[in-house]
Amino acid sequence: MRIATWNVNSVRTRLEQVLCWLEQTKPDLLCLQETKVDDPLFPMQAFENAGWQVSIHGQKSYNGVALVSREPLEDVRCGFVGELPDDAEAATLGEQRRVISGLLDGVRVLNLYVPNGSSLSSEKYPYKLTWLGCLKRYLDAQAERGEPLCMVGDFNIALEARDIHDPDRLSGSVMASDAERDALREALGNRLQDAFRMFEPDAGHWSWWDYRTGAWDRDRGWRIDHIYLCEELMGLARSCSIHKQLRGNVQPSDHAPVSVDLDWPPADDDQDEDDQLF
Template sequence: MKIATWNVNSLKVRLPQLLDWLERAAPHVVCLQETKLEDHAFPVKALQEAGYESVFAGQKTYNGVAILSRTPQSDVSVGIPGFSDDQKRVLASTIAGIRFVCLYVPNGQAVGSDKYAYKLKWLAALAQWLRLELARHPNMALLGDFNIAPEPRDVHDPALWEGHVLFSEPERAAFRDLLALGFKDAFRLFEQPEKSFTWWDYRMMAFRRNHGLRIDHILLSEPLARSCASCSIERELRKLERPSDHAPVIAELKT
């Protein structure tokens, strides 16, 4: 089973690229972030014609998450239970016995800002909920844009980014708290090329210079981690005309 995550940064803009990639890569399950579409505008028919069932939670202009699957989805839930939040950032469903959670973690704007405080509060609520979910669903996969680079090797210039949003110690500690629940970073289960990133700013020729961060992740519960055969970044999609600023991450599970 191939599973993938991609922050498309506007599904309306990136739909042709998504459909081409789905045909070529043929993932079984895909989690999308920043769809930026209200639910009535979600391209259900186009994705059905491509062979995918969709569940989604969107809003106008910002945020928005979706899970695409080649097989039926059940037990769909939106948001973090008990955490009041109008932003569409969390979507979960069960597919082929695996609980998939699609995440678009808040950016945080700047260390010390109100949005940064919201991000840390949001991450704490997420961890509390996932602790309960993992007890119910031993086979669980978290996929999404976490807006956190976990380690110095996940940042093109750690000294430059140290203490800044996306790479501050409280954010990295929150990521470690997720791992401590019983998850493994699928990408780090394997030897990987140095300077492997998933996001590059549109400005300052960041992609051409490979000035990026690895902030898009697939985290697997212990049973799924043992079945993971590979994990890679689909960097080529960042080279397309009018690309998302993120590249997909794809993992293969032996099921």
């Protein structure tokens, strides 16, 4: 099973790039963020013509998330209220379309577009911390069903110094502040682990390069697009890759896709032993 995540920064602007990458990479599921389009205007037909199923939770000009899969997903849930129907704060936060999940062959895949926070002095910064607190409650509720979980998306947080091109200068700023990192770690708890770091411990690997600073030409990026796996899935992970080359496209998104390959469903040990007898 291959699951991928990509902040496309407008699905209509990047439509041909997305369809081309889907054809080349053939994930079982691609999770998109910042689709930036109301649901009625999502380019559904283009995906369906190429053989893809799409579940959407969109918003005009801002935010928006989508799940693009070869086979229809089960139990698609939109917004924090998908897990927290009686949580008033979840309903308010859901006015921004940033959360969607679905079941893919028994795996719950949660696709997130975490708020940026703007700056430490912005009113958007405490909003981000509140949002992350709600994410923890959401994950606690989901865990009660016992579904294996793969959580992906644009987290707008570099969790460690090695996730930033210049940690001495940028640590402590928005996307790298202690409060943001602590809130995300609290949400992850002991349940979820960073798939990429299972395979690549070193610094120098980025998934986002700011349009405004010539960051791509100088390779001055951040790793803020993550894939987190529960323990059951972590033991089945074969690889996790950042597809950096797409940031070099003409009119690219400022983010590159990230994908994980899993040996799912797991082999039936009893069946394997039976097969060896014949």
